[in-house]
Amino acid sequence: MDNNVLRNIALSYSPMIDRQRSVVATRLTVSALRTGVPMQADQLLAAIAEVWPEGGARVSLNIMSETLLNDLLRATPLSNVMIEIPSFIACDPANTQALLSLRGTTLLLHGRPTSTLPRELLPCFKYSIIDLADDRRRNEVPGQAATRPARSVGFIQSGVRTVSEMEASFARGAVAILGWPIEDVVTQSGSRAGQPDLAVLVELIRRVDDGDDVDKLDAVLKRDPALAFQLMRYINSPAFGLSVEISSFRHAIMLLGYKRLKRWLALLLATASKDVNMRPVMYASVRRGLLMEQLIANTGDEEIRGEVFICGVFSLLDRLFNKPFHELLQTIPVPERVYQALVEGTGPYHPYLELTKAVETETAPVINELAEGLLMSLLEVNRAVLGTLTMAAQLE
Known part of the structure; x- marks a missing residue:
């Protein structure tokens, strides 16, 4: 590239x-x-x-x-x-x-x-x-x-x-x-945007964040076999880059650890709605997480990469649940820097989120200006965009 x-x-x-x-x-x-x-x-x-x-x-x-x-x-x-x-x-x-x-x-x-x-x-x-x-x-x-x-x-x-x-x-x-008319889709969907099975994912994320043992986590996931299947599909996708196939949720926890597992639970939370009009919104959520991670790939450690991925994936949760972020994030635990970006519009991750949004809206001068503010070259941003689209294709 x-x-x-x-x-x-x-x-x-x-x-x-x-x-x-x-x-x-x-x-x-x-x-x-x-x-x-x-x-x-x-x-x-x-x-x-x-x-x-x-x-x-x-x-x-x-x-x-x-x-x-x-x-x-x-x-x-x-x-x-x-x-x-x-x-x-x-x-x-x-x-x-x-x-x-x-x-x-x-x-x-x-x-x-x-x-x-x-x-x-x-x-x-x-x-x-x-x-x-x-x-x-x-x-x-x-x-x-x-x-x-x-x-x-x-x-x-x-x-x-x-x-x-x-x-x-x-x-x-x-x-x-x-x-896609994201804002109007949410207005039209109303309360249908939040599906009952999303509560299972929220509980799982909270338990992973609290470090609950494997048996408790496994028991929660078994309440929704469809979500368990989707999680296995994501983790075994080429985008995840594992050399062995993961056969169970227990196996996933043992191999990945709680921090890496949490990013995939976040991805599932943003893509679990069954409302057909929400499909493109979920599509955008995945790409936001991947792009933000790609943008800091050369500068951040694994913890920061995980946090910016969650920040991007969660950046449309307010649309999916039709609730403001400050209310949503009272029940879904997120790192402080993610909270700053989503609720307060501040913090170190916010400029990366703004650049990601600019890439979605085809505003080239804004892309250039935001990249310069982050001391990034156009080459670095473009490679991140193409890398994101490559990984997104592997997840579909």
Whole structure:
């Protein structure tokens, strides 16, 4: 991953989510932050291939540098790499031949064309990405679509902010949406966000924190076999890096110890909701924990890595439980530095949490500013982002 292009860009990501609320691809936004620096697409593709190898999960590249995008149009991406082509580039006759040569690559037309798209290019695009604010059909009522001409290509909706907008987009035929209306999902879910089995996890975390013996912990977990299975699946995933398979909760405690086990209980707590609309929120929780851990990987000891992981994973618990942090953390024990970041917005972990949020929201200047505040280079941040996405793919 150590190549020149990663030194001069800011990477950010967001999920592409289908109507079943499953993450079908990751959108990777690439923003150039160093003007006048030549960047090569093959270096970017090499870094991406380490995260999304041939035949792996899909990634959609949103390239914010016209120079880098033009170079990418003349490269050979892997089959699972989708490239977003801004409509103004697609409509420029100077790019027609380059786009035609990419027929084996999945192209997404980004934005509504302001001029005529060459007819021969239409079959090159698998989907179009249409922002809700620019969608001329956003006010359609049920049944009205039948009176309009069918869309020539399927579409992915961006700019969705509420659950009702999301549902309306899918009703109009959207194959997916970009991003997720987290705040509105929580409002719509209400008390359904907290599931009864979450109480088992809270009790387990408290008992692990108190150092209860293995038999007591095992008895608590046996009250929910589904959670026990999920815990074993996480611990045995490639992301955990163990050389032997763990066959039982007792075995996990013996091999891992209480501190390492607590991080995986924290992960389960953030991913145990059965509400389908909470899936992308849980997706974000996992990635926040992994990214925060990756950001301090070279500077922190094992205890600090465990704490920042829990900080990131817990950073959306207020949404999942629909309760403020100061109330939630009265029942769930967390280290003091985690409490400072989540409740008070202070402490040594808070800047890392803010940087993690910036990576999610595709705000490149903010990413750069926060990285500088932490004395981190863009290369270090980008390597952490790609490492996070690699580990997240191993957990799914």
